[in-house]
Amino acid sequence: MSAGLVGTQGAIRFSRTRGRLGGSQDWGLQYPSPFFDIAHTYLPATVKQMFRWCRYYFLVNPLINAVVFKMAEYPITDVIFDTDRLDLKDTWNSILMEHLRYRSFQIEVGLDYYTYGNALVSVFYPFIKLLKCTECGHEVPAADAKYNFRNFKFHWYCPKCDHHGPAKVRDHYIRAIKGIRLIRWNPEDVDIHYNDITGEYTYYYQIPGQLKNDIIIGNSHGYAQLLGQSAAGCHQHHTRRSLE
Numbered sequence: 001m002s003a004g005l006v007g008t009q010g011a012i013r014f015s016r017t018r019g020r021l022g023g024s025q026d027w028g029l030q031y032p033s034p035f036f037d038i039a040h041t042y043l044p045a046t047v048k049q050m051f052r053w054c055r056y057y058f059l060v061n062p063l064i065n066a067v068v069f070k071m072a073e074y075p076i077t078d079v080i081f082d083t084d085r086l087d088l089k090d091t092w093n094s095i096l097m098e099h100l101r102y103r104s105f106q107i108e109v110g111l112d113y114y115t116y117g118n119a120l121v122s123v124f125y126p127f128i129k130l131l132k133c134t135e136c137g138h139e140v141p142a143a144d145a146k147y148n149f150r151n152f153k154f155h156w157y158c159p160k161c162d163h164h165g166p167a168k169v170r171d172h173y174i175r176a177i178k179g180i181r182l183i184r185w186n187p188e189d190v191d192i193h194y195n196d197i198t199g200e201y202t203y204y205y206q207i208p209g210q211l212k213n214d215i216i217i218g219n220s221h222g223y224a225q226l227l228g229q230s231a232a233g234c235h236q237h238h239t240r241r242s243l244e
């Protein structure tokens, strides 16, 4: 009866699609609902899978691409510095427009929002990571120290007392405009957990595989210094880091 579409292997093969389709060798495909067809089995099962399609259509469909760009760009006006003091105007102009590229950043956030339906941003403040000897208390910036980033710890020889072992780590935040960065987190890399009871959202950054490997094996290119705290998070959650 159903030899063409469903041979001896056919029903089994189709039934692998996450159990949405039944199917027997006698009766061919049996759909759980008369409104289901084969196309329904290709619907994205998770939000993350859907995001990939969102990105795909944004990139390949000329109409969607143009609409998303326009929606993102249209509401962004020029920044107005509402003051009579020229020095303040200059300062904020150089911070927002030249250094942070605030206007294009706003448009980029809009692109995220209208492509994925969500946009996640944060401000990165510059800091210096300091390594402190556990024996003598000698402290030096990690950038100037010779260390080995192993097992999520900074191993080093203290230059003062020659003690060898993992150093104590401290982040010292510096007030430098130049180091401030606006970060757009890719919604495809962020897991959002909602707590039904407290009504709170927790955001987890799913560290991309390549970056995670670089941190773990110590091939850091400075990531270890930058992400010392994250690396600890990476250790705890294996792949995730809370963004809060």
Ligand SMILES: [Zn+2]
Pocket: 133, 134, 135, 136, 137, 138, 158, 159, 160, 161, 162, 163
């Ligand atoms: Zn020491």
